[in-house]
Amino acid sequence: MAVSPRVLAPEGAFETESETTMAKLTIEHLRKSFGATAAVDDFSLDVDDGELVCLLGPSGSGKSTILRMIGGFEHPTSGTLRIDGQDVTRLPPERRPTGMMFQSHALWSHMNVFNNIAFGLKLRRLARAEIRRKVEEALELVGLAGYGNRQTFQLSGGQQQRVALARSLVLEPKILLLDEPFASLDQHLRERLREEVREIQQRLGITTLFVTHGQDEALAMADRIVVLRNGQCEQVDAPDIVYRQPQTEFVAGFIGSMNFLRATVEGGRFRHGDLSIALDVADGPAVLAIRPEDLGLAPAEGETGATVLRSTDFGSHIMVDLESEGGVRVKAMTSPALRFDKGSRAKLAPTLYGVYRDNRLIASGRLPASPGECKINRSVQTA
Amino acid sequence: MTSRSAPFAIRSSRFDWTGLFFAIVLTIVIAVPLLVVVTWAFTEVWRYPSVIPQQFGLRYWQQTLVRADVWDALWISIRLSATVTLLSAIICLPAAYAFARMKFPGRDIFFLSFLASHAFPKFGLLVAIAAIFLKLDLIATFWGVVLIQLVSTLMLMIWIPVAAFQAVDRRMEEAARDVGASPLRVFWSITLPQAGPTIFAAVLLTFVSTFYETEGAWLIGAPQIRTMPVLMISYINNQIVVQYGAVLSVILWVPSFIALMFARRVVSNGGFAKGFGA
Structure with missing residues (x-):
């Protein structure tokens, strides 16, 4: 091929396509019980178009369970999940317009970087040229242009997380779910990557839910923070409000x-x-x-x-x-x-x-x- | 330079006598009997007390290879092993996946029961099964031997794949669901390739162990169904001509050698160790 697909795709093509995929997430009275204990207890939340909301709480507060229920990996005991008004509560993960990035990147080690990102596109039966173009765009978006032929084990931890992000973004999900994506990285890399992810998220305007137990991460990235304790919501507010006007003693002690x-x-x-x-x-x-x-x-x-x-x-x-x-x-x-x-x-x-x-x-x-x-x-x- | 400060330098500079000793002992224990058998296979006259045979030749190869029962036995052995391995894979792999991924009542007891068939003296178990097969008219039939050999492959084909499936990161499968793969597609495109090398090793081991299985094949199959190992035993029992047995042994090495070569290539990335729970 004489002209590389990257040149064919105009700068910013990724963003314009994604604008149509922005979406609103509505969570109503979500509840999840494991036996007698409620991991998530009557949780409700509205996430607006293009908003980045952080679920913050100590381990066992139910934040990951909420995220996994939105992704379709856990079934809610009761409650409703809506994306753009459509009830997705009973849909399996493969039929939800959500993209999840896992803590352990969860790249498929028997595929190279290109095939990791292309897998979802191949399932959608896109034309080969189209797949190639989209994958290269996604790689460029996360700053890994030209890495398609690498094996996943040849990448550093930060690069692996970028590939995982590209794998989610290439499908243009309506909701991006991030489950403590930087937990396995060192402090310096974590700070750099969270800035990059925030920048990409704002550029694409993608509605994002982010789970973390690191308050720095939440304060630095989120439009709004949801502080959770024992499966219940303690406070939902902008980061500065959560810090300066904590509504409960728990939030006051947990943040800062x-x-x-x-x-x-x-x-x-x-x-x-x-x-x-x-x-x-x-x-x-x-x-x-x-x-x-x-x-x-x-x-x-x-x-x-x-x-x-x-x-x-x-x-x-x-x-x-x-x-x-x-x-x-x-x-x-x-x-x-x-x-x-x-x-x-x-x-x-x-x-x-x-x-x-x-x-x-x-x-x-x-x-x-x-x-x-x-x-x-x-x-x-x-x- | 002290051994405390630079253990690696020491290893390369000083000769490893212990290593050499073990290498020699292992060579004697493993290679010498093999060498003797191979030598016998190409010997025409070898009388005591001579250390090397008096006369080499391919006479016994010729005599062995012209026999129709040898070729029949080889064909039966290959068919049996292939059938048993295939059936075992069809039965055991989904079962192994269920054991690895699903929770159901009695899971642990079921799982242990596969081990139980190996906890008894095998011959006793075989005789009991033979009594049942006698009533079912399965004695001396192809499918009778298939069934009996299937029993002994169960453990290998359940335990190793279970460990292989368990070693597959759950989140890899979830990530595949997330990008739109159905559960079946996830199994086919993610789980199986991830567990693949280990499962292939299990399949290979099953084939080889079935190929060499003697007790069951002899007890259930004789006299109509004679596999290569059974034929070899009957040769050794009936005629005191060492060369027949030796020639058959050498012939029997071929499939296992090929299998092992395959296994080495596939398993070199540690998949085999994973299979045993490492």
Whole structure:
């Protein structure tokens, strides 16, 4: 062939074809029981066209089970799955317009890269030239142009995952499902690949569901994050909202680093050591949650305040570990301008906090930074 | 240079006496009897106490190869082995897949029962089966021998393929379903090629072991159905002419040698080890 098919296919041909395949996913009251235990319990979610939604949770939270049910590999005990309004709940995987990328890439080792990607196209009985063109486009999309003749074992871990991605994308699925696709890769590669996948996903505008237990991955990639615990949804929001306004104590503790102070609210005041905050909540037990970056420190006199256990300098900021009233450990992120030595006393001065009772957010508030106190000014606090 | 710091350098620089010793012992144990048999096959006169035969020749080859019963036996042996292997594959491979992939009540007991047929002294089992076959008029028939030999292939053809199927990554199969393959297509295009080398080794082993199976073939088949090994035994029993047995032995080596050559090529990628659960 004198002209390579890649030249024949205009730049961006892949994208224009895919625009018609964008789709909406609707999950209604999905439930999956294994014996007596419910792995997924009454889970509902709408995923919009072109949106990337991340299912985030600890292992055993049911996130992979949800993904596998959407892909058709597990049968829901009850509930409905719709893609573009079409009920796919009872369809087998081969008849669903979904493409799944597995944690262990799951490439077929008896086929070369080209045949791995072409297999689905061959099943659809496309013409050979058409298959060749599509496979080469897909390879180019994932940055592996010219790798078609390689055997899968000749590729690195990252390249294998790219081939797996190309294998899913070449069929132009309506929904792309990614099941912890980078878990087996090292940190550096993981970060690079997740940027690439996000970039490709946005370029194709493909509706994507992504399962991970790594919060960095979720925060970096997702349009929206679904935080799961014990098969139930704790919160669904944009990454910054999930981080800054966690709706449950679990989410507060699961994403990022968080200080929890436990006390009983009496007479509308929450007291912890010499810290006293007026709260507009009914009296009773409550948990005060403060991010390290929202916890200011001020030098304290005598035996008041908390004891500094360790102070770690990270250059841009200093992380101070303290032991407060009742042996409670807290972390505070301070600016390098003011140093707290080990063994010295510091007064806790939170600026942003959330109050939780029975796992639910019942109040949140902002306090002015007290004079003489030192903290990092963050744009979010003024926003 | 100490052995502690550079074990690999040591291995190449110093002569491996232990290795040589084992190589020699193995050669003596394996090769010498083979050599003796091959020598006998080409010997016309070999009297004690001479170390090498007094007269070499192809006389006994000629005498053996002109006999019609030899060719009959060879033909029967090939037909038997092919039939048994084919039937065994048809019965056992789907069963092995079921054992490897599906959960059903009594799975483990079923699975172990295949081993059980090998846990008894085989001859006792054969005699019991022969008594049943006698009533069913299967004694001294082709299909009687097929059935009896089928029993002894079951374990090999179930256990090795089960391990082979189990070694196939489930997610590979799921990925194939995901791109649109039906369950049957997945089996054909993914599972079978993945498990292929190991299964081929099992098929080959089944063919060879059936080809050389004697007890069942003799007990059920005699006198009408005489396979090559049975014929060889009768030669050795009836006439004290060592050369007949030796010539037949050499002839019998041919198929197993070809099979082993095949197996080596197919199995070199570790599929065989996988078959045994490695």
